[in-house]
Amino acid sequence: MEALDFGWYALLSAASLVFLFLQSWLAATVVRRVVGVPTGWPRTIVVGLVMSAGMAVAVQYLYRAGTGQNHGGLELTPGVAALFVLLAMGWIFALGVGALVMVEAAFPTGSLPSPQSVFFGWKSRRRRARRYAQVLSIATRHGLGSQLRGFGGDSPGRAVKTARALKESLAEAGVAFVKLGQMLSTRRDILPPVFVRELETLQTQVTPEPWSVIEPAVEDRLGRPIAEVFARIDPQPLAAASVAQVHEATLLDGTEVIVKVQRPKALHQVTQDLDIILRLAAWLNTTTVWGKNLGVNALAKGFADSLEEELDYRIELDNMTSIENSLRRSGRFDVTVPHGYPELSGERLLVMDKLPGRPVSQAGALLDGLSATERTRLATTLLGATLEQIIGEGTFHADLHAGNIFITPEGSLGLLDFGAVGRLDPGTQTSLGLMLYSIDQNDSAGATDALIELLGRPDGLDDREVERAVGALLLRYGGGVRSGQGQKLFDDLFTLVLAHRFSVPAPISAAFRAMASVEGALLTIDPGFDVVAASRQEGNRLVRSKLKGTKFTEELQRRALQLLPMIDRMPRRINKITEDLEHGRFSMNMRVLENPSDRRFLTSLFQQLIVAVLAGAAVVGAIMLITSAEGPMLTKDIRLYSFFGFFLLFGGFVLSMRSLMLVFRRGVDG
Incomplete structure (x- = not known):
């Protein structure tokens, strides 16, 4: 009997809980409908539960008041008690709506961790909290913490200190933050020059991993013992960076190769730091004016995507092959790209031919042995190959500093490190080429039109004012510039772009970065090289080559075919318009709110x-x-x-x- 009573009690309790949940869910659903926006279900259910409890207490109290059971308290007739029940339920509902609105205003849906993450994500949160504390400690130690909210509005003297503190903080924080600083140093369109200059010098000092750690990583990524692939591999790294290190090796057939292997723990650290960077960007975007103005959320997401690509060596292998093929198609420039080995490479391992010679940054002895004419030829070849990639092919090496450009003993050039590669669509290539062509022709109107086509037209743009600024720039640099002043041209160009509120898309920024960064290598090869004059001449040649031969004819034919249907219908349409005008039937219809978003x-x-x-x-x-x-x-x-x-x-x-x-x-x- 007791078991039966307990079973009935449990059944009634379960039924009561189900009824309470259904009642709360119904109340929460009605609240969501009344509020008019999709609020989070957990908070809405909690409000529904509180409303249900409040309604139950109010109904019980008013029931006792209407039936004479509320001794010494409120006493009502049954009809009036029923009316008060309706009023009480309505106000409890209204207060629930008000509470949900206040909670939603203070903590919008999605801004708090989900209940599932509260119970199951504590380990990852603890690791992230430790890393957060470490990064913030680094920023505070370098004097950056107090300036986060005021960043971007500093006086000139304080801006220098802030920029230096930012550089030092990023350098100490680790590989992902170093890469972030290096990326920001290319965005002259969003950062002040003082920050760009500091971040351009950002480097990280790393200790090479011992061979005992690297050897099993190489074998794991090869999927077989090293001896089955390489006759020899040097345990001492040729170079060591924060993400990977490079070793010289020899294949079984005697071919000299370079093995680029990612450090075993690099991916985990970068992934963890990218998560922190994205969260910090979201916080800065919502709490600081400068963060929202710079669009730090979009910047962080773009950086995360590019860094993830850079960590995948299969993409670097494809980039290397693309640029190798584009230079081969051109056939004008003696520039070598190392051949990769797809069958030996993978996501974390890259095997490629070894380039003979030395990087430009360490090739002083080789350069001293070359005549002035040969050095000018090398600089011209390097600049021509760079512009050919950008304007002619659209796929280009985006990190052409002196360490990534080799000079061979025979006096030719080679390129290395294809992790950062930019791509431009055909329309952008043409606009960029036309801009260089117009600059060469001292055509300020043409250069202005090409600039607007390249970057897009901002709201309220004064075309004439832009044309005057471009004309002043052409006059300033029309006769060429002194050695080392090419960077000043890019600074002035970006100043012009920012002054007229143009936005610079990331691919175009990468192209400008490539042209600006290659200047250092050009001047190392030939200190007297006129970068601007050579760029104008090469841009002129590239545009003229596009206007010659079958390419231009084919383009005209394609455009003509697109126009044929319109030309075919034009006489009939013109005839109808003239008839309507003659007989007074001409009219025009305009729909004011045709766009659904406007409606x-x-x-x-x-x-x-x-x-x-x-x-x-x-x-x-x-x-x-x-x-x-x-x-x-x-x-x-x-x-x-x-x-x-x-x-x-x-x-x-x-x-x-x-x-x-x-x-x-x-x-x-x-």
Whole structure:
């Protein structure tokens, strides 16, 4: 018998819990509908539970008041008690709506960790918290912490200190932060020159991993013992970076190769730091004005994507092959790209031919042995190959510093490190080429048109003002520049771009970065080399080559074929227009709100206005009814009009909460 009673008790308890959950879910659903925006279910369910509990207490109390069981308390007739039950349930619902609106305004849905992550993600959060603390400690130690919120608005003297503190903090924080600083140093369109100059010098000092750690990593990524692939591999690295290190090796057939192997723990550290960088970017985007103005969220996501590509050596192998093929198709420039071995390479391992010679940064003895004519030829070849990749092919090496350019003993050039490669679409290539061509022709109008086509037209652009600024730039550099002043040209160009509020897309920024960074190598090869004059001449040649031969003819034919259907229909359309004009039937139709987004915007605006007006009218009407001294008495203390006033005030309160929620949501979406 006791077991049967316990079973009934358990069944009733379970049924009660199910009923309570369904009631709370129903209340939460109604609240979500009234608020008008999709709030998070966990917080809405909690509000529903509190509302259910409050309604249960209110109903029980008013039931006792209406049945004479509330001794010494409120006593009502059954009909009046029923009305008060409706009013109490309405106000409990209204207060639930208000609570949800306040919570949503203070902590928008998605800004707090999910319940699942609270219970199951504590280990990763603890690791991330330790890394957060470490990174913030580094920033604070270098004097950067106090300047985060004011970053970007410093005085010139303080800006230098901030830039230096930023560089030192990034250098100490680790590989991902170093790469972030190096990427930011290329974005002259968003960072002040003082920050760019500091970040350009950003390097990281790393100790090579011992061979006992690297050897098993190489074998794991080869999928077989080293002896089955290499006759010899040097345990001492040729070079060591924060992500990978490079070893010389010999294949079984005697071919000299380079083995680039990723450090075993590099991927884990970079992945962890990228997560922190993305979270810091989101925080800066919401808490600082400069963060929102710079678009740090988009910058961080773009950086994360590019770094993930750079860590995948299969992409670097494809980049190497693409540039090798593009230089081979051109056939004009004696520039060597090492041949890769796809069958031996993988996501974390890259095997390629060894280039003879020395990098430009260490080739002083080789260069001293060359004549002035030979050095000028090498510089011209390097610049021509760079512009050929950018304007002619659209796939280009985006990190052409002196350490990535080799000079062979025979006096030719070679390129290394294809982790950073840019790509331009054909239209962008043409616009960039036309800009260089117009600069060579001292055509400020043509250069301005090409610049607008290249970067897009900002709102409110004054074309004439831009043309005057471009003309002044052409006059300043029209006769060439002194050695080492090419960078000044790029600085002035970016100043012009920023002054007229152009935005520079990342691929175009990479192209400018390639042209700016190659200058250092060019001047090391030939200190007297006129970079600007040579760029103008080579750009002129590239554009003219596109306008010659079958390419131009084929382009004209393709455009003509696109125009043929329109030309075929044009006489009939012109004839109809002239007839309509002659007989007075000509008319024009214009749809003002054809775009669906415009209609949605106006609809939401009018909805918000109507809700606000109704809420205000309801509140004013409620106050008039509540304060009225007229009308029949519902109880000895409450008039009927006052009772209806509280019902109307309930409606006005709910409408006000909905209007507030729409305002908050528009602020988030905007």
